[in-house]
Amino acid sequence: MEDLFETLRNMKSRRGNVKICPGCGDSSLQASTVFDGVILPTRFLCKKCGYSGYIVLEAQEDSGRRL
Template structure:
């Protein structure tokens, strides 16, 4: 596991690469499935370049491999075979987010107005 040039140990983990654009990704946390039970994805990553969010990434050990991945991604994108899907919440949870929106509106408008009228009366 030592490199010939430097004599140092190689890292255990490779360089994490986006599967859509070949850019570097950041660790975004763990999706445990408590909020979205349909999404048991484990670790989540976020691409800095294209905005991809997901658990599927590529790992490369060498910079040359990353350049090859970026080249292949560009070729697929120019051929129209690579599609980046935007992040969406599961369809079954739309009612939940609508309820949250209604509660936020109530907190911002109705509660301050009720407090104001109680102070004036």
């Protein structure tokens, strides 16, 4: 059980992740509803191109690694 806790903690403590729209590449995505991330996977909305969905690209802001 300790391993599981450790894994969850590591997931939660990951910082600097940027969500990127797969449609237009913009990073101003918005999580859509209150329940997202609790029961359902988070759905994202792109204000720029109108993309709405669960699949987004992710990049780490602080590591300097690019997609």
